[in-house]
Amino acid sequence: MIKMSYLVLLNAALWGKTSQSSNYLQSGPELALDGLLTSWTHTNNETNPWWRVDLLKVYRVNRVTITNRPSNGLRINGAVIRYFFDYGATATFSCGAMEGRYMIVHIPGDKKILSLSEAGVYGVPPGNLAVDGAATQSSTFTGWFAEKAIDSNRGLQQNTACSSTLNQTNPWWRLDLRHIYRVSRVVVTNRKDCCTEQMNGAEIRIGNSLENNSNNNPICAVIPAIPAGESYSYSCGGMDGRYVNLIIPGDMKILTLCELEVYGEVNPLNVFVNILRLAVIDFCIAFQRFT
Numbered sequence: 001m002i003k004m005s006y007l008v009l010l011n012a013a014l015w016g017k018t019s020q021s022s023n024y025l026q027s028g029p030e031l032a033l034d035g036l037l038t039s040w041t042h043t044n045n046e047t048n049p050w051w052r053v054d055l056l057k058v059y060r061v062n063r064v065t066i067t068n069r070p071s072n073g074l075r076i077n078g079a080v081i082r083y084f085f086d087y088g089a090t091a092t093f094s095c096g097a098m099e100g101r102y103m104i105v106h107i108p109g110d111k112k113i114l115s116l117s118e119a120g121v122y123g124v125p126p127g128n129l130a131v132d133g134a135a136t137q138s139s140t141f142t143g144w145f146a147e148k149a150i151d152s153n154r155g156l157q158q159n160t161a162c163s164s165t166l167n168q169t170n171p172w173w174r175l176d177l178r179h180i181y182r183v184s185r186v187v188v189t190n191r192k193d194c195c196t197e198q199m200n201g202a203e204i205r206i207g208n209s210l211e212n213n214s215n216n217n218p219i220c221a222v223i224p225a226i227p228a229g230e231s232y233s234y235s236c237g238g239m240d241g242r243y244v245n246l247i248i249p250g251d252m253k254i255l256t257l258c259e260l261e262v263y264g265e266v267n268p269l270n271v272f273v274n275i276l277r278l279a280v281i282d283f284c285i286a287f288q289r290f291t
């Protein structure tokens, strides 16, 4: 019997790849991700039919939804589905903190048909959200590019793994997370070799506005100072935003940053706007009960 995997996704509509064991007529595997309840996937009548989405990378899934067909609903999954789904209904499974790249829906047994109307996977990439973002800064000191603060290298051995602006008025650095997240904390690493004051007074700002280069977004914290080579964590208590900025207000300032990490969750209010509608299924619960 196939081992179930779970997990999920990001905009699977954009990057996920679906497949299934066979296609009955035109009912291909992508129909579970088209957002339409009037279409569904459908395999042939066969042994062990399955449907799968490859999210292309590992995600931490918070929940998975599966929507059954409005008719012939028994084809979603034998006893498992009969129990959990009314025809046309959507069931939600809580998948805790499961992590994975593939989500597979599978019906064990002979002479089975698997048919899904929609599947959704809601989750975020596990760990540091900054690594999937894009960084920019107000000016760049030779070779000290903005991206070096999100290269997963805290730069303690090699200072060229850090970002730095020129000496200027109000230097800033900005991270675009690409989606709106609820940020729980930001971890900032200072350089180790010298010049540790080039972070003093930096404001951490989080929000969705690009006004004034995102430097008018609400403040999470102000960094008085960080000792050489240390990483300090700032709790942002669930601020929502797509942009995370550091800015040092004032004249003749330099902003140097060796690493900035962001941890958080998908903002539930923005789940539909943001992302993560994708497919998946996961019998993280159902199969435990029925096999």
Ligand SMILES: *[C@@H]1O[C@H](CO)[C@@H](O)[C@H](O)[C@H]1NC(C)=O
Binding pocket: 045, 046, 111, 112, 113
């Ligand atoms: C699959 O076909 C067999 C006959 O070959 C039939 O008995 C069975 O009910 C079919 N399964 C489904 C799910 O329709």
Ligand SMILES: *[C@@H]1O[C@H](CO)[C@@H](O)[C@H](O)[C@H]1NC(C)=O
Binding pocket: 170, 212, 215, 216, 247, 249
């Ligand atoms: C832009 O941000 C800087 C630094 O915080 C601030 O001094 C300035 O007043 C802001 N400008 C506007 C137009 O809000």
Ligand SMILES: *[C@@H]1O[C@H](CO)[C@@H](O)[C@H](O)[C@H]1NC(C)=O
Binding pocket: 167, 168, 252, 253, 254
């Ligand atoms: C920026 O340059 C001025 C002189 O032009 C200098 O006094 C100041 O110390 C410099 N700031 C930093 C942070 O190096």
